[in-house]
Amino acid sequence: MFxxxxxxxxxxxxxxxxxxxxxxxxxxxxxxxxxVERRLLGVWQxxxxxxxVGPFGILQVxxxxxxxxxxxxxxxxxxxxxxxxxxxxxxxxxxxxxFAVVPFTETIGVVDxxxxxxxxxxxxxxxxxxxxxxxxxxxxxxxxLGGMRTAAQMISYEVFMGLSLLGVVxxxxxxxxxxxxxxxAGMWNVIPQFPAFxxxxxxxxxxxxxxxxxxxxxxxxxxxxxxxxxxxxKFGMFFVGEYLGIVLISCLTTVLFFGGWLxxxxxxxxWFALKAGxxxxxxxxxxxxxxxxxxxxxxxFGWKILLPIALVNVAITGAVVVAMx
Amino acid sequence: xxxxxxxxxxxxxxxxxxxDTVLYPEEKPYLPPRYRGRIVLTRDPDGxxxxxxxxxCSVACPVDCISVVxxxxxxxxxxxxxxxxxxxxxxxxxxxxxxxPTYAIQLTPDFEMGEFDRQNMxxxxxxxxxxxxxKRPGYNFYRVAGxxxxxxxKGEAENEAAPIDVKTLLP
Numbered sequence: 377m378f379x380x381x382x383x384x385x386x387x388x389x390x391x392x393x394x395x396x397x398x399x400x401x402x403x404x405x406x407x408x409x410x411x412v413e414r415r416l417l418g419v420w421q422x423x424x425x426x427x428x429v430g431p432f433g434i435l436q437v438x439x440x441x442x443x444x445x446x447x448x449x450x451x452x453x454x455x456x457x458x459x460x461x462x463x464x465x466x467x468x469x470x471x472x473x474x475f476a477v478v479p480f481t482e483t484i485g486v487v488d489x490x491x492x493x494x495x496x497x498x499x500x501x502x503x504x505x506x507x508x509x510x511x512x513x514x515x516x517x518x519x520x521l522g523g524m525r526t527a528a529q530m531i532s533y534e535v536f537m538g539l540s541l542l543g544v545v546x547x548x549x550x551x552x553x554x555x556x557x558x559x560x561a562g563m564w565n566v567i568p569q570f571p572a573f574x575x576x577x578x579x580x581x582x583x584x585x586x587x588x589x590x591x592x593x594x595x596x597x598x599x600x601x602x603x604x605x606x607x608x609x610k611f612g613m614f615f616v617g618e619y620l621g622i623v624l625i626s627c628l629t630t631v632l633f634f635g636g637w638l639x640x641x642x643x644x645x646x647w648f649a650l651k652a653g654x655x656x657x658x659x660x661x662x663x664x665x666x667x668x669x670x671x672x673x674x675x676x677f678g679w680k681i682l683l684p685i686a687l688v689n690v691a692i693t694g695a696v697v698v699a700m701x
Numbered sequence: 702x703x704x705x706x707x708x709x710x711x712x713x714x715x716x717x718x719x720x721d722t723v724l725y726p727e728e729k730p731y732l733p734p735r736y737r738g739r740i741v742l743t744r745d746p747d748g749x750x751x752x753x754x755x756x757x758c759s760v761a762c763p764v765d766c767i768s769v770v771x772x773x774x775x776x777x778x779x780x781x782x783x784x785x786x787x788x789x790x791x792x793x794x795x796x797x798x799x800x801x802p803t804y805a806i807q808l809t810p811d812f813e814m815g816e817f818d819r820q821n822m823x824x825x826x827x828x829x830x831x832x833x834x835x836k837r838p839g840y841n842f843y844r845v846a847g848x849x850x851x852x853x854x855k856g857e858a859e860n861e862a863a864p865i866d867v868k869t870l871l872p
Contacts, residue, residue, distance in 0.1 A: 418720075419715070419716055420712050420713070420715045420716065421715070422715055422718050422719070422720050422721045422722075423720055423721060423722045424720060424722050424724070661709060661712060661713060662709065664712050665708045665709045665711075665712035665713075666705060666708060666709065
């Protein structure tokens with residue numbers, strides 16, 4: 377009737393269903409991270425964390441959500457209203473878009489773009505707009521300082537992130553994340569590309585500005601950085617956006633360096649969840665253990681240490697790939 | 702760089718440490734006997750109340766939460782007609798206990814005094830008085846004080862010699 381065959385319609389319906397399922401799973405995982413992080417921090421700080429609401433305190437997430445929805449949704453009179461409202465949506469949008477190309481198993485995954493990695497990098501670059509617009513529209517010194525820091529930090533670390541991934545791309549001969557996973561059937565990329573893995577992970581932390589690279593929202597100096605003026609669900613979106621970022625970087629690390637769903641005996645999805653979960657826990661451990669560097673130290677570390685290592689890594693990998701071919 | 706890895710490792714090892722938290726309502730913390738909590742009025746070993754309504758606790762109280770009204774019985778002994786502590790003001794500093802010359806007012810290891818109605822935080826004498834001696838067993842102020850009071854004359858207290866008659870030279 378519309379020029380579609382029944383097969384196309386079924387395909388379309390299946391893809392739509394799969395997309396929504398992945399979206400829900402990812403957002404729920406990010407929300408659960410609120411609880412996971414607080415419990416894990418408790419373990420590493422010799423205390424319990426939230427353990428009263430529901431079994432092991434897992435309903436704390438629901439309680440927090442109810443609380444945050446009923447808070448006053450305050451827009452400061454001096455803020456640039458339209459931009460102020462849009463800013464928190466951008467980070468959610470870009471991070472969720474990046475999940476579109478992540479292959480969770482052989483069959484699960486929204487889309488296989490042949491420029492998958494570039495798409496992820498592009499989306500995380502767009503995420504910069506969220507914080508810089510939030511900082512700008514708040515019309516608040518601290519917010520603006522936080523926003524500027526974030527922009528500088530994210531743009532710098534984007535460079536090393538992209539460079540560190542070049543080695544992986546060279547080994548796989550493809551930008552497609554699914555092809556990259558399949559190329560790791562013999563050996564996980566983390567072994568030949570160990571420096572790239574370290575750089576990618578560090579750049580990933582800086583990219584989603586988590587501790588120890590949470591300078592944009594350094595409480596001690598900038599009150600809360602770019603989201604100083606935000607409250608209620610708008611603040612909640614920044615919050616969940618950050619957790620989405622953790623999930624995204626963990627998933628990408630798994631896909632790019634640890635063979636994605638590949639693994640013996642257990643089904644692919646379980647392997648993927650185990651590997652990604654490990655990195656999520658490691659993010660929390662980093663927050664529990666490390667101290668925040670000074671801003672100039674952060675920049676110097678990136679440009680003077682990470683950039684040369686990433687460049688050397690690309691050069692050596694390229695030479696080896698050419699020599700083997 | 703190595704120090705960062707060492708920090709991460711040490712933090713990870715905290716997974717196996719015992720947790721410091723006391724899960725309060727289920728698990729009560731140990732409160733030492735000198736803990737400064739709910740205030741009580743104690744009695745002497747004979748069962749009579751110790752308080753002599755001297756008002757020193759009321760004066761010592763930095764937040765003015767103690768109100769005492771003095772009365773006198775037929776033997777000339779002072780006692781409090783009302784003794785009222787407003788616990789919604791009390792800061793549990795323990796100055797009243799320090800000021801008390803008869804060890805009547807004492808702080809106890811109990812802090813679970815939450816109320817929904819503020820008025821219920823005002824404790825009257827009947828709420829404050831306990832039947833025991835508290836932290837000072839065997840102490841009776843009038844037995845050791847030199848004052849003459851109901852049936853005990855001067856010089857009849859414990860460890861006390863009879864008063865010297867300063868008007869005579871006889872040994």
